[in-house]
Amino acid sequence: MIRWIQQPLMWVRAYTTSIAYLPSLLATLYITLGLLSVLPAGLLDPSSLPGSDLLKALTFKEHDTPRTLLAALVGGLISLMVFSFTMVMSVLTQAGAQFSHKLLLGLVTERHHQLVLGHYLGSLLFLLINLMVPNEGDAPTLWRSLAVYLGVLMMVNCLGMFIYFIHQASQSVQINAVARRLAGRTRASLSRLRERNRGNGYSDREVTRNDDHCQLLRARRRGYVQQVDFAALRALAIEHDMVVHLDFALGAFIVSGMPLMRIEWPNGLPQDLPQGSSAGDELDEAQQAELIKKLRAALGYLDGESVDDLHEHGLTQLMEVAIKALSPGINDPGTARLCLHQLTELLSERMLLPSCNCCVDDQKRVRVSWAMESFDSLLYRSISPILHYGRNDLSICLALLELLKTLSLLGAEPGHIALLQQHADKVVDAILAQADFEIDQRFIEQSLKAGHHQLSLPSTPW
Template sequence: MTAARLRQFWADLSASFWLRPAVMTVVAVLLAEVLVRSEGAINLPSWIEGWVYAGGAAGARDVLGAIASATIGVAGTTFSITVAALSLASNQMGPRLLRNFTRDAGNQYALGALVATFAYALVALRSVHEAEEEAFVPQLAVSVGLLLAFCCVGVLIWFIHHVALSINVDRVVALVHADLASALAALPRRGEAARPAHEPAVPDMSSAPLVAPEGGYLRVLDDAALADWAEEQDAELRLRVRPGDFVFPASTIGEVTPAGAQEQAQKALRRGMSLGDSRSVEQDLEFAVRQLVEIGLRALSPGINDPFTAIAVLDRLGATLCELAGRTLPDGRTLRDGRLRLERPATDYGGLVDAMFHMLRQAATAQPAVMIRLLEVLAEAAALESDPAHQGALRRHAALARDAALGGTEDAAACEAIAQRHALVLAAPAAGGAEEATRRR
């Protein structure tokens, strides 16, 4: 398994709802077994001995049985609350955001604490003997079980508070933006990865097509491993797909030069690609952007009509553009020793901005407040952007937003505010001034 696919596997495993509860349950079972076996072998301080359970076997059975039955019942309640929260999030913010709830460590730890306490109580309960000649009461294990039960009460109170916060739309928007910000933070600064001026081509220009090994969304593409293979074979790979694209089974997704390396290239491609049923944010910046846009679009739908949520989405999109200023997006080319070994499509700045604002602008045409905020966001991003091409993309969207907003409202005050915000975008500093502003950040 390549490094990129291993990273994707770990991300999927961490996002699974069962991992942390399963680990906590195993730890609780081992803890109960250790405490039972060490009964009488541990000398506790005198101030702790007063808190240790000192009842008989019948009392120990009642206590552990009550803990087990209560925690498993509460665990079922927490699971029901989680399902209700997921349903609410799916209806109001989109089904693609469910992954953010299932991978929430707080939900997993809360469920894990209850299930682990249940398993602990069962293991400790099986060690209690009532026979007079072999009576055994694991007093230390029962005491720890009581402590875990009180901790579960606190966990339940915290969990209710946490669920109430997690379905807050502002918090959901912030969490999605955090994923996007972490992906942007991994991008190099402009000038850190300069391309060589000369890229000699592979001498043998004959090529052969490469077909998809299976169908699904391309979640991970291990560029480094594919480029290393191409260097070893003195070949060149040109792909037509990028992470986030849907790959159709047996479709042509690229070509390899020379043609004689086709069979080995197919094997390398199978190892270097990870396909799945859904998109992933690991290598797909547009996916996180579209998650934010989906929240905004649902907020602007006639059934919800919540422009404030759409404005919150625009704020986060603007923050993303500001974080992107001064950074370089991958161009899809991977070189080895100055020679191009892998070339594939990549998300460029214009495409990312299109994904951010096209659909929101179209949905918010009749919402002057949202359109005004969109123009303000574009003005802030243009003020920090040092690339003339990037500034051009922002000004193009500003012109589209201005025209759409003026056509969607007849309110004189709104039209004046729209014109003023559009002027702010046009007044953004030139490339040199924007570069100085970026350095000051």
């Protein structure tokens, strides 16, 4: 039952996060207006309404006039749409070449882009409906005449949306906007993780596992597992008096047949759950199958990296944008430094984040456990590639050293300071390797002394 409920929810989420979400809603609204505008004639009599003289003047006298106007509006709107989305492809090509192809989906699915597309499509459908449905009588009615004027207003609105679209498209590919948007999504993901870890039932402790009492559940599909319903797994573990050990790291790519999770029972059975073994003396085959379905349904598969679900992907993408900017073909160290500034704030939040690697019941017994990437690993993956590609650029090395200095002021544990010191030693070695002249040595010495920090840096390295 859970699987049948979860699948429609996944479809709804895919629809609401796709580029077709807002355009389809707006198009439906415009189609409704178009159908109302071609209602049978006689709904409005100009002589019975206030300002009848003005309304009579607005009513078209010939059939060909509104049709010609509508045809001109349709042709102009199609040309406007072609030009707009040619510009979209140009913007996406530029963004993919300069930053990272992982960012393209986020640029396409932005709400303001969807709004523009929805107004374009809706206005075109409204005009086509009025153009295709013939007028009745010798001359257009007031109702149909007002519909044509409404179509003109829609075209004016599309012109305004076109100007708005040009502004937003040009702003969306600037590195400041790209880095700010990516950092904002990562920060929101960190905030959700922080709130989750503060809730009851989550803990950080050393988890032991007796493999002799574990049964293996293997994956049946491929994809990136980035969403796990820990509350559902915890409830199942409590209900059946078992412990669920996830065999993968969140965000890892899972292939079919790969070990997915291990179910630890008090009296452990050696067979694997998918092969139809007993999951306990109290469970029959139907109950076993239902339990397996519920365990699998708690995992959410995606086809790509989702920053909204895992903050690690946001840090990785910022790192990739930085090293892409340091490539010889682009050679833009300013973009790399901007990414390092965003990484400084995000890593500081991650360093202070209380970690959780298990769910516990009311008696504080572990019910669900998983592997969580340590801050040590995340810091290394975030800054080591940047140092590798930018070690010959003094500005990049100094920016990395500034990042480590800032983190040292926020480090709440002695282990953090020791870790940051090891990275600082690598960065300092890269900096000293560039001190070929006296002026370089003087500048580097001043930079090493600058700022407040808790690192041990050489004050006079010469």
